[in-house]
Amino acid sequence: MTLPASSPYIVVGAGIHGLSTGYHLAQELRSRGLGSGADVIVLDKTGPGAGASGIACGVVRNNYYQPAMSELMQACVEVWESDPIAYHYNPVGYIALGAAVQEPDLVATYERQERIGYRSELIVGETEVDAHMKRLFSDWRAKGVTVCLHEQQGGFAFNVESVLGLAGKCEAEGVTVHSGVEVTGFELGSDDAVTAVLTSHGQIELGEQLVIAPGPWARDFWAMLGLPERIDVRTPSGDVVRDRPMWTYWNLQEGEITVDPRSFATNDDGAPPVIHLDTDAPLVTDDGERVTDELWGVYFKRDRHGVQGGASPLVVDGEVELDPYPSTTDVDPSFPDLWCAALSHAMSRFEGCRAFYKDARSGGVGAFTADNFPVFDYMKPNAYCILDSNHGYKMIGVGREVARVLVGEHSSLLQPFRFERFTTGDLHPVSHSPYPWS
């Protein structure tokens, strides 16, 4: 492997963010007459899609209670819609169903979507929601659901294929992706700017700017940049919560049933929207075993070989082993029972589906920031970090925004995600969702 001795722009990480940045930066440089893709290299210790982007469930949705997340997601969906073939994007829509406690959040989200022009429909009331769902799926039978946000945009994409689609776009723009190159550190100048990137294959001098898009390895790069493991967080009320860990890890529990994918279709035999169901109705297995009486939630979508989805993640206690990725730790052994019972609770066609649960490694760990929202910011004068707090497969448009910032533009979409929010108290509002990513 021969690496260049220097490069104007170096991107670390060939996941959704690193590759989207590489591709859009090449376009920006070319269209502004500032250079081309030949000025950009992407480094990855393994290769495109080796991180979280390659195992993500692939759900693309706008359902975020936080205004800044919702607006950014609209821009991301625009990128998905710009080339569904290359991105292996399935624009089937997305449905969020909630219990009464979530009603105000989903109403507020819907109202914002209306304001920003994101196509969706809101249905309120248990009978009305049931009728809406039965119009789509005649065997719908979920209980305790009083609100439904049906997003006509969004859907899902096939994870590895979409990453490879982006890698192809990088290549077409002249960006070189170097696989098998591990970044081990950075050399800093007297002004604290990065002057060189140290790798397993030698040192690369940095001409202009560095982008770090490390997914779950955020903690390691944070340390390489000499940033603090723990931070004080000012809340919107002005109180300061001292000494919060900057990074925590959650294990995303996901699974799949191997059934004919066409058995999960709408009444008119169409492709089903992605479904996210939260309810406080008692959950029992098909054998009559009680699973839970508390608020529970699952998501599921039609996949190539069956139906795939997940449930609430689990905090990883203590040290987390990331390599070889994906490492799954602490998976709740009762997850298959819960998830399959939930599918059957939702639709009678899934009755007995526990027998078809695929016993294979699934899910993986994700890195979350101190407030569970992304940090998109310069963490050194010339080092832009894309640390998405595990929100981000759907965020394919962040790279487009970052590319604009790199060539000197301001991005109002990225502004709310600056690191400074932890000292100013400009945190994002928190929803009633049981998930750390809503």
Ligand SMILES: Cc1cc2nc3c(=O)[nH]c(=O)nc-3n(C[C@H](O)[C@H](O)[C@H](O)COP(=O)(O)OP(=O)(O)OC[C@H]3O[C@@H](n4cnc5c(N)ncnc54)[C@H](O)[C@@H]3O)c2cc1C
């Ligand atoms: C199980 C699971 C399901 C998910 N489902 C969804 C979903 O449905 N929708 C959604 O929007 N998000 C989802 N996410 C979150 C999403 O996958 C991530 O937020 C997103 O993929 C992160 O992208 P990235 O480009 O930052 O990182 P990654 O895709 O992880 O890429 C980082 C890259 O950096 C490389 N790297 C690491 N260390 C080094 C080093 N030292 N030197 C060189 N290269 C290095 C890695 O090899 C990797 O390829 C899910 C996450 C998980 C774990």
